[in-house]
Amino acid sequence: MVYRQFVSVNHSSTKRDYIARVTERDKAEVAELAIQYDYDYWDGSRQTGYGGYKYDGRWRKVADAMIDLYGIKPGMRVLDVGCGKGFLLHDFLEACPGIEVAGIDVSRYAIEHAMEKVKPHIKQGSATKLPWPDDHFDFIISINALHNLYVYDLWSALKEIERVGRGSKYLCVEAYRNEREKVNLMYWQLTCRAFHTPAEWEWIFQQTGYSGDHEYIFFE
Numbered sequence: 001m002v003y004r005q006f007v008s009v010n011h012s013s014t015k016r017d018y019i020a021r022v023t024e025r026d027k028a029e030v031a032e033l034a035i036q037y038d039y040d041y042w043d044g045s046r047q048t049g050y051g052g053y054k055y056d057g058r059w060r061k062v063a064d065a066m067i068d069l070y071g072i073k074p075g076m077r078v079l080d081v082g083c084g085k086g087f088l089l090h091d092f093l094e095a096c097p098g099i100e101v102a103g104i105d106v107s108r109y110a111i112e113h114a115m116e117k118v119k120p121h122i123k124q125g126s127a128t129k130l131p132w133p134d135d136h137f138d139f140i141i142s143i144n145a146l147h148n149l150y151v152y153d154l155w156s157a158l159k160e161i162e163r164v165g166r167g168s169k170y171l172c173v174e175a176y177r178n179e180r181e182k183v184n185l186m187y188w189q190l191t192c193r194a195f196h197t198p199a200e201w202e203w204i205f206q207q208t209g210y211s212g213d214h215e216y217i218f219f220e
Contacts (some may be wrong), residue, residue, distance in 0.1 A: 001205060004069075004213045006062045007143060009171045016219070018187040021047075034190035037107035040192075042085070049190060055087050055115060063091035066141070070168040074098025076138040081143020081161060081171075084110045086118035093117060102137070104130065127157035130152050135166035142171040144217065147194045151204075154194055158208035169212025175201055177218060184219035 021027070025047050033040040033048045041049035072078065072092075076099050080089050083103030092101055103122040105111060109124050125131060127146065140161050146154055161169060174189065175198050176182040185195065196204070198216055205214065 001202075001211060004170060004215050006065055006170070006219065007215055009217050010058055010062075014186075016188055018184050018219070021187050031190050037105075037106045037191075038109045042107070042110060042113065046077060053085060055085075055090070057091075059088045060091040060095065063095045065218070066139070066170065067092070070139055070170075072096055072099060072139055076167075077102065077136060079103070079137040079144035079164065080131075080133070080141045081105075081130070081140065082148075083118075083122055084114075084121055086114040088120045088141065088143065089092070089121065090115045104133070126153075127160060128153045129156070130164050132159045132164045133162055136164045138167040140165045140167075140169045140212070144172055144174070146171060147173040147196075148191045150193045154204065155208055158205070160208045162209050162211065165212070169210070170214070171210075171212065172215040172217060173201060175216040175218060181218050181220060188219055 019105060031050045042053045054189055066072065074096065078092055078101050080097055083089055083105050084107070086103055086115065087120065089101045089103050091097060095181040101118060101121050103118065104125050106124070106126060107156050108124050111119070111124050114122055123131060127142070127149065133220065146157055149191070172187060173194070175196055177197065178185055182195070201214070201216070
């Protein structure tokens with residue numbers, strides 16, 4: 001299990017007004033909208049989510065780096081757990097033609113508005129019960145999704161990722177290293193259920209048997 005940095009650059013480039021997130025509009029109200037993972041979360045106001053989640057090519061460099069590091073080749077199977085609209089899967093297909101991709105997400109809205117190239121490969125469902133057989137995938141990714149699960153569901157999801165994967169794995173979750181980062185995370189987040197330090201995350205990985213690589217997003 002190795003700490004990798006694929007997502008941090010994209011995350012760090014986004015400017016955030018943490019205080020405005022909790023003063024401009026009732027935070028509980030917008031969180032209730034966000035956790036429906038419908039229009040408001042993906043394409044509504046920035047207060048309730050992404051503020052319009054559109055393809056801009058930023059995930060291509062992540063796909064390229066992963067393909068290079070993990071030796072992804074045509075014929076291999078790649079799964080994205082919490083794939084949203086399928087942007088990363090699209091870029092995997094563009095970067096490595098001939099691979100087999102699959103995605104799963106809880107959001108029907110995201111799947112309905114997924115990129116046409118990957119829409120046929122995406123299922124609606126939960127990470128807690130992945131609808132694939134044991135040892136099915138050569139590479140599994142989960143970016144900014146698993147921290148949205150309560151601990152009991154998180155436990156199941158990590159075990160499911162281990163069950164369906166026969167090769168490399170990588171996940172990225174939100175974390176905090178000090179009180180300022182914890183407060184910023186709580187101010188900014190809309191859907192997060194698992195608030196953990198890196199040490200706590202690593203304990204969870206060990207307890208669930210997760211054997212893949214990982215990365216943390218910090219709100220500095």
